Amino acid sequence: xxxxxxxxxxxxxxxxxxxxxxxxxxxxxxxxxxxxxxxxxxxxxxxxxxxxxxxxxxxxxxxxxxxxxxxxxxxxxxxxxxxxxxxxxxxxxxxxxxxxxxxxxx
Amino acid sequence: xxxxxxxxxxxxxxxxxxxxxxxxxxxxxxxxxxxxxxxxxxxxxxxxxxxxxxxxxxxxxxxxxxxxxxxxxxxxxxxxxxxxxxxxxxxxxxxxxxxxxxxxxxxxxxxx
Numbered sequence: 001x002x003x004x005x006x007x008x009x010x011x012x013x014x015x016x017x018x019x020x021x022x023x024x025x026x027x028x029x030x031x032x033x034x035x036x037x038x039x040x041x042x043x044x045x046x047x048x049x050x051x052x053x054x055x056x057x058x059x060x061x062x063x064x065x066x067x068x069x070x071x072x073x074x075x076x077x078x079x080x081x082x083x084x085x086x087x088x089x090x091x092x093x094x095x096x097x098x099x100x101x102x103x104x105x106x
Numbered sequence: 107x108x109x110x111x112x113x114x115x116x117x118x119x120x121x122x123x124x125x126x127x128x129x130x131x132x133x134x135x136x137x138x139x140x141x142x143x144x145x146x147x148x149x150x151x152x153x154x155x156x157x158x159x160x161x162x163x164x165x166x167x168x169x170x171x172x173x174x175x176x177x178x179x180x181x182x183x184x185x186x187x188x189x190x191x192x193x194x195x196x197x198x199x200x201x202x203x204x205x206x207x208x209x210x211x212x213x214x215x216x217x218x
Binding site for chain 2: 006032034036042043044045046049089091093094095096097098099
């Protein structure tokens with residue numbers, strides 16, 4: 001059974017800092033991996049989708065990498081802003097991690 | 107175009123009542139997922155449809171939970187004899203085959 005783990009569970013950084021969120025999964029036979037953002041009381045917004053044949057995807061200040069052999073993905077956020085404060089979730093199709101709660105302070 | 111919609115957005119039920127939650131996926135999306143999200147937790151997988159076929163229902167917590175998608179489009183998640191532990195946000199997502207999932211706003215269920 002696929003299990004997804006996210007570290008850290010919470011992260012607090014000052015504005016402007018670059019940061020990395022980690023996601024690990026136990027079964028490397030995946031179709032894709034998706035990163036989401038969730039604001040309090042809101043639904044999930046898709047940030048990036050990495051297909052199993054890809055190693056990374058970029059969107060603006062966000063870069064996600066995928067290493068299937070080691071069962072890891074990272075989400076890199078450059079020059080963080082207070083508006084980036086949210087919970088970030090990774091999903092391997094259906095199983096989700098529990099998320100990383102990010103707080104960016106001005 | 108229109109995204110995934112869910113109704114109702116909020117539902118309050120008395121313990122023991124039956125509830126039905128509706129999901130309208132993005133038109134043309136063959137895959138549909140239901141998730142349960144408790145407060146402060148990540149979404150937990152409940153069930154998955156490909157068109158009208160329910161291919162995976164391993165996440166349904168008990169036989170009180172039932173989902174259907176009879177025409178391969180709209181889906182309904184039904185919970186019979188609701189219990190307090192069923193209180194959660196129920197999320198629906200749709201995708202083209204093996205591609206990006208798009209989520210609806212969720213239905214917040216409160217069982218009193």
